[in-house]
Amino acid sequence: MSLREVVNATMTSSRMLWIDASAGVAGDMLLGALVDAGVGLDVLQAAVDSVIPGSVRLRAAQVTRAGLRATKVDVDVLVADPPHRTWTAIRALIDGARLDEPVRAAAAAAFARLAGAEGRVHGISPEQVHFHEVGALDAIADVVAACAGVHALGVSAALCSPIALGSGTIEAHHGVLPVPAPAALELSRGWDVAAGGSGELATPTGLALVTSLASGSAPFPAMRVEVTGIGAGTRDAPERANVVRIAAGPPCAGPQVHGVAQEYAGRRIGDAVLLEANIDDLDPRVWPEVLAHLMASGASDAWLTPILMKKGRPAHTLHVLAEPEAAAALGDAVMAHTSTLGLRRTAVTKDVLERAWTPLAVAGGTVRIKVGHRDGRVLQVMPEFADVVALAAERGEPVADVLLVAQAAAPAAGIEPGAPWPATPGENPA
Numbered sequence: 001m002s003l004r005e006v007v008n009a010t011m012t013s014s015r016m017l018w019i020d021a022s023a024g025v026a027g028d029m030l031l032g033a034l035v036d037a038g039v040g041l042d043v044l045q046a047a048v049d050s051v052i053p054g055s056v057r058l059r060a061a062q063v064t065r066a067g068l069r070a071t072k073v074d075v076d077v078l079v080a081d082p083p084h085r086t087w088t089a090i091r092a093l094i095d096g097a098r099l100d101e102p103v104r105a106a107a108a109a110a111f112a113r114l115a116g117a118e119g120r121v122h123g124i125s126p127e128q129v130h131f132h133e134v135g136a137l138d139a140i141a142d143v144v145a146a147c148a149g150v151h152a153l154g155v156s157a158a159l160c161s162p163i164a165l166g167s168g169t170i171e172a173h174h175g176v177l178p179v180p181a182p183a184a185l186e187l188s189r190g191w192d193v194a195a196g197g198s199g200e201l202a203t204p205t206g207l208a209l210v211t212s213l214a215s216g217s218a219p220f221p222a223m224r225v226e227v228t229g230i231g232a233g234t235r236d237a238p239e240r241a242n243v244v245r246i247a248a249g250p251p252c253a254g255p256q257v258h259g260v261a262q263e264y265a266g267r268r269i270g271d272a273v274l275l276e277a278n279i280d281d282l283d284p285r286v287w288p289e290v291l292a293h294l295m296a297s298g299a300s301d302a303w304l305t306p307i308l309m310k311k312g313r314p315a316h317t318l319h320v321l322a323e324p325e326a327a328a329a330l331g332d333a334v335m336a337h338t339s340t341l342g343l344r345r346t347a348v349t350k351d352v353l354e355r356a357w358t359p360l361a362v363a364g365g366t367v368r369i370k371v372g373h374r375d376g377r378v379l380q381v382m383p384e385f386a387d388v389v390a391l392a393a394e395r396g397e398p399v400a401d402v403l404l405v406a407q408a409a410a411p412a413a414g415i416e417p418g419a420p421w422p423a424t425p426g427e428n429p430a
């Protein structure tokens with residue numbers, strides 16, 4: 001099959017998902033929207049059962065919210081005294097479950113975001129974050145079922161509307177919390193949000209899901225809408241329907257696709273902090289975990305360079321790039337997780353290209369093409385590697401093959417170094 005035939009064959013089988021969280025978002029609302037869009041409750045239940053067998057039962061019912069029909073999904077907890085679970089324990093459950101690989105990866109990514117945000121808020125490492133009793137089962141069910149539902153809809157790229165967070169206060173486990181709840185606010189970084197009303201409209205779990213499933217905030221993308229779903233939240237307030245809406249279908253060809261990519265283009269990054277330490281006495285087997293922990297704790301990047309340091313000792317320099325507000329916590333993490341007695345902090349200015357992500361139909365799915373552009377010209381073009389890996393796993397193809405097809409798809413869509421940006425639609429926009 002030629003690339004052209006592969007692309008044509010996949011144009012109708014890979015879907016974009018648009019999530020309308022303009023009235024807020026929670027895990028149960030997303031599940032309701034997915035069931036409303038046609039995903040079987042049994043599909044969601046099976047995914048959850050593979051992670052926490054016999055622990056929860058999902059129930060769906062038709063309800064109205066401010067006069068609009070919607071599907072409400074409830075998560076009934078079946079066990080009498082459910083355990084507290086750390087993120088480490090939950091990750092082991094997800095890793096050990098019989099889940100499709102894309103579902104496992106999406107669920108792990110969403111939970112990692114949730115644990116990372118809770119960890120930053122409470123000043124502990126993500127691994128130490130405890131999900132309490134019923135909350136742990138509830139969150140596992142929401143996250144795993146939502147990821148399974150999105151996969152079942154055939155979605156390979158998603159965008160989200162500006163998100164309503166709410167206002168006021170809520171009673172939580174540790175007393176009264178401001179709205180947006182601290183973890184919700186943490187999860188909102190980099191996303192378009194507004195208060196949008198009173199009460200808690202977006203929960204941490206809902207935000208962790210949409211901000212890991214979707215690649216950015218965007219108005220309605222250019223797509224052919226094939227399925228829609230409306231999911232209800234618990235409260236029914238008269239002033240605005242407490243619902244999440246979703247729409248899924250193939251992205252359509254045309255200049256609008258590139259226009260959308262422009263509208264959710266990555267933000268220009270300005271000031272940053274570089275933390276560095278020369279370390280000669282850490283067991284080298286520990287380094288991968290240290291780097292993974294720093295990334296999970298909010299570092300923009302963390303890496304090592306081999307050096308020959310004082311006294312002729314082979315050693316490593318640890319480099320951690322961070323947004324200024326995350327630097328203090330990351331400095332503490334470096335002290336806690338390595339053997340260093342100190343570190344250097346340097347204020348750096350990052351000169352970055354404007355970025356945009358354009359979804360293209362590639363070999364049975366959708367891969368976002370990351371475009372670096374400046375002054376109306378494309379300078380860098382790179383398939384988003386995580387999308388390539390996920391698609392390769394889904395199709396059972398070698399990553400290198402999918403990468404080649406994805407790299408070839410970009411010039412065919414008029415996206416190549418030196419080309420004008422926004423791109424003139426070529427032969428192969430998704």
Ligand SMILES: O=C([S-])c1cc(C(=O)S)c[n+]([C@@H]2O[C@H](COP(=O)(O)O)[C@@H](O)[C@H]2O)c1
Nearest residue numbers: 121139172173181182183184203204205206
């Ligand atoms: O229990 C804890 S630690 C807790 C922390 C936070 C922070 O924002 S920190 C928020 N909450 C509230 O718990 C409920 C359930 O949230 P889900 O995401 O599981 O739906 C919600 O009201 C949170 O704001 C709890």
Ligand code: NI
Nearest residue numbers: 118121122183
């Ligand atoms: Ni908390």
